[in-house]
Amino acid sequence: MSATILNKKVGSIGFGLMGLTTRPKQISYDDAVKVMKRSLELGANFWNAGEFYGPPDANSLQLLEYYFRKYPEDSKKVVLSVKGCFSLTRGPDNSPEGVRKSVENCLEKLQGRVPISIFEPARIDPQVPIEETIKALAEYVKEGKIGGIGLSECSVATIRGAHAVHPISVVEIEMSLFTPDALENGVATTCAELDIPIVAYSPLGWGFLTGQFKSLSDIDEKDFRRAQPRFQPGAFEENLRIAEEVQKISTSKGVTPAQTAIAWVKAQGQKSNMPQVVPIPGCTTVARVEENLKDVTLSEHELEDLNGLLQRNTVQGDRYGGMMAGLMNG
Template sequence: MQIRTLGKNGPQVSALGLGCMGMSDFYGDRDEAESVATIHHALDRGLTLLDTADAYGPHLNEELVGKAIKDRREQAFVATKFGLVRNPAEPLSRGVNGRPEYVRAACEGSLQRLGIETIDLYYQHRVDPNVPIEETVGAMAELVQAGKVRYLGLSEASAATLERASKVHPIAALQSELSLWTRDPEDNGVLDACRRLGIAFVAYSPLGRGFLTGAIRSPDDFDADDYRRSSPRFQGENFTRNLALVDKVKALAADRGCSPAQLALAWVLAQGKDVLAIPGTKKRSRLDENLGALDVTLSSADLAAIEAVFPPEAAAGARYAAASMAHVGR
């Protein structure tokens, strides 16, 4: 297992983590027994970073992770998030809340559901435009002082917000989407800001919500309740154009003797020693495939070939629907 450091003099965790969201939400069928077995298999293979959030389910995913690590707490580095608020009566609704009193209440809820005394890495899931980041991070810092949280992170924050937050308390990690088909952090200055401030970059959806695996060939491949059915990049002409890009990735992977997923993950990890990836899966077989990316070393020629067939902004369609896009980059 490759090891990466979170932030300046921060903890060391596995370069590949496990995104647990899909085990409980968004991606169709769920199998709790297989999901728990997948988390256990990840820990057995030396993967330490487990990523969840109170919004996944909502709440169900934290409960699942808590069940899985009940007797294996010392092996797991648990990252969870707060601040993205969902209404169970309106599954597609999203709100944000960064008020200090909410930060404290959300942390208590996460600790209880996870069944742990301390959260290893606590992220603000989305920045609240109505609450100064200094107030939110100040409340998060109080959780560190109280021993309820070890390290702080932000998710989908802008470079300017990172600068302001870092003046209140050290930020160990910034989580944002990064993959062959989402290169925003390279263009909007976020990756540069992370490096300037000594913040690790944690890439979520490094496989393009499964699309870069090459296994998805039609929108009909999704279950009826799979949110990708309504995601812009999986619609109509966008789907067709993006599928053509994936087929080029498949050809490059075949030349390298690896799977498309392994090539895509190796590309993310090749972006720097300060970059980690948390591909999500709910099956042990897919986890093993993803871990195979650690054996793929990309040369400068390989990276150039990938760039040639999948340059920045090549993907068709926004990465989220308009309402969700409004919550990123604040």
């Protein structure tokens, strides 16, 4: 089942580009392009990128420019969402000046090869009223430099305040079997009320739900996840046990745990009181993108089993630590 974003049809599963430019063992642009091309061939035409996904001279934007220089015909096929107004060292700057600096930088780096369908401040700036941020972005929509405005990691109050200034095109929020928060804190129901699709990032629980982890040693010591609360000794083992339960349910169905996890997220958007939900798993290989984009549907019984698993078990550790923990806008 497809979704509609900015009056354009997008696949029921999108593609997150973060891993293509942020992994400790960097893959080449040519290898990254193969993964991106395959995702599009399989129907994942909603792409999610970030101005800070990688260093200033080698992040999502440069990769996208490279891709669309090679495949200019694809620029009209993709709905591109770009997150900006954020630094991994300084945090968000959603002031009107920060908005202008970020949007202009993104446009410059893309060199006009692909339009920015949606621009999102990556985190809500506690120093700047959301209304000021949205007013600044609305000018870029009016000028035709971006197609629409998105929000990322935001509260119900923020969504309502922003939407009152300018229609919000998407709300990007973490959603997975490990993080069902948006289903419980009013964000999803508010998006349904305002007819705002949800873009669900990290539907694989930062990799826990791929089945590829057996121990902490499976994760590169330079991988940013090693610093996250859910990957600390003690918490990691407990969370791995939950992931193994998902593996059992998946095996009985004849699918992979990643396919089960993505199907569960998709299913949330098929409920009568929920908004459209588009999961955006990321990966770095063609084989993995083919796995992630396989169309899998869960039966009511299977959904009940997974929901029961969530009720019986508590994921250990907060979603983020350090500076990021204070930017959840909850």
